Amino acid sequence: MSVKERKERERAERERLIVRTARELAEQQGWDAVTTRRLAERIEYSQPVLYSHFRGKREIIGAVALEGATELAVGVRAATSGANSRRERVAALARAYLDFAEHNPAVYDALFQLDGGLSYAQEDTPEPLKDAFAALLETLAEVAGDGVDPGPFTETFWAALHGLATLTRAGRLPPEYAEHRVELLVDRLAMV
Amino acid sequence: MSVKERKERERAERERLIVRTARELAEQQGWDAVTTRRLAERIEYSQPVLYSHFRGKREIIGAVALEGATELAVGVRAATSGANSRRERVAALARAYLDFAEHNPAVYDALFQLDGGLSYAQEDTPEPLKDAFAALLETLAEVAGDGVDPGPFTETFWAALHGLATLTRAGRLPPEYAEHRVELLVDRLAMV
DNA sequence: TCACTTGCCTAGCAACGCTAGGATAGATTC
DNA sequence: GAATCTATCCTAGCGTTGCTAGGCAAGTGA
CATH class of the missing domain: 1.10.10 (Arc Repressor Mutant, subunit A)
Incomplete structure (x- = not known):
């Protein structure tokens, strides 16, 4: 055998x-x-x-996406675990997320821009994807604010990060105020 | 002749x-x-x-994008002009933007997802694109907050809307909390 | 009437994702 | 050790894509 x-x-x-x-x-x-x-x-x-x-090119993209999701989760957790205040944790999360998108543009595209045949935000969503979202939720839940559901709050924060990541990389946003935009997001969205 | x-x-x-x-x-x-x-x-x-x-398919996408930019600007201005408070104006802007993305997905893609060969956020950016951003700026400048540059603030708010629009449509965000997410964005990001 | 320009179509190129069918090398059986 | 069987991989090719070369025909001006 x-x-x-x-x-x-x-x-x-x-x-x-x-x-x-x-x-x-x-x-x-x-x-x-x-x-x-x-x-x-x-x-x-x-x-x-x-x-x-693989069934086709799409499934190959999906495989790259899953690999990326795992790394993204690791990266976010590593960044947040080193921070001491809630404010610092959220800022670290945002920077880790945007760094990942900047340094792995193709993987980021596979995850969130291209069709990799994966299902998102459902029961049959692959574990790495669920876990990447969980990594965001862990830090963001504590700054959602009173009476605000951590789920939708995380979704909103994530969407904002995603918008910054994609628009910046596509040349739709000028790079000079990148840090300023992150600060705005962290200071305003999170209740710290 | x-x-x-x-x-x-x-x-x-x-x-x-x-x-x-x-x-x-x-x-x-x-x-x-x-x-x-x-x-x-x-x-x-x-x-x-x-x-x-047209030089090729790309330029055709670009032409559709420019058409869409004009309509988006008109839609946003129409929505905000009917609102009476700053809070209402920002909320109307957000809803008008997301409505446009939802009801014209292909045009929205031509504008912000596909390569239409257009330049963004530069001197040679086509007028319709500049004007669409100006339409956002007009309403958002008044809620940027003290000492916050309206430009980067508008960029950040826009990025958040863009993230919501794209992730929702791609099935990456569950549709049930859509309104809740918009409320969060308006209430937290804007200083009203 | 004749030459010329303009505008359009037919046909074809290289590259794409994907698949059918045959060849070959290795494992299994006697 | 020889024969058969199976699993693995490659060659070749299908239909489609974006884009273009070259020729034909209709309309313009001399």
């Missing part, structure tokens, strides 16, 4: 290779450059191999 | 037809369905005719 196990291991390894390569390619040249042909060439297999691991 | 004038008129008319048709098709079936072939068929001309008006 060890032959079968070895093959399964190799197969899993190749799947990780596909996701990693897709991510690298997307970060280097954008998702438009991630074609099935180019991706296949980079992993040194033929195109149809991709389809033995 | 009247022959030449007639031809110019007809040409301008056909250009409007292209933009209008692209917009209709995009609203009906999404931008993915707006292929040059389908678009050409709908306007009852051949594909290359499109390229005698």
Whole structure:
């Protein structure tokens, strides 16, 4: 049975290779450059191999998104755990979120801009996505304010961060006041 | 010379037809369905005719975006002009913005999600885009708060609205608390 | 009437996502 | 050790995309 196990291991390894390569390619040249042909060439297999691991390009994007969600959650928790006041925690959360979006634009797109075939905000939502939201909720719940439901409050704060992240990166917002905008968000939205 | 004038008129008319048709098709079936072939068929001309008006598909998206920017500005100004208090004006602005995004998803995408080849937040930014931002600024400047630059404040508020609009429509936010989220944004961000 | 310009269409290119079907290499059986 | 069977992977190709070259025909001016 060890032959079968070895093959399964190799197969899993190749799947990780596909996701990693897709991510690298997307970060280097954008998702438009991630074609099935180019991706296949980079992993040194033929195109149809991709389809033995994923239903299609969409599912590959989804796999990158899930990887990103896990990292985002880790990043946010790491940033907030080092802060001592509620105000500092919220600011750290905002900066960690925007940093992630800035330094991993392709992954961020896979998560929140592109169609990766994932379901959001539902029962069958994949665990990494739920957990990323939970990471935000943990810090934001304590600054929602009296009588304000932490869920919708987190959603609103998150939406604001998402707007800043996407509009800034798309060149729709001038970069000079970036820090000022974050301060505004933290000081006004959070009840600290 | 009247022959030449007639031809110019007809040409301008056909250009409007292209933009209008692209917009209709995009609203009906999404931008993915707006292929040059389908678009050409709908306007009852051949594909290359499109390229005698626009450099490519991107520029057609850009044209739809500019049309949308004008309408968005009109909508926001109409909504705010009917409100009597600062609080009401900001709330009306937020609702008008989100209504526009909800009822014209394809146009909204052309404006803020897709690449229409337009430049934003710069000197050479097309007038309709500048004016749409100005429409937001007019109402939001009066609630920025003491010592807060209205520009970055408007940018921040806008980003929050944009986040709500896109995440809601993409199914990333549950629809049930939509109104609650708007209230939060208005009550907290604006100094009313 | 003839030349010329203008405007449009047919046909085709390279690249896309995805798939059918055949070849080959390895495991299993006798 | 030879034969068969299975699983794995590749070649080739389909239909579609954005975009363009080249030719035809209708209308303009001499």
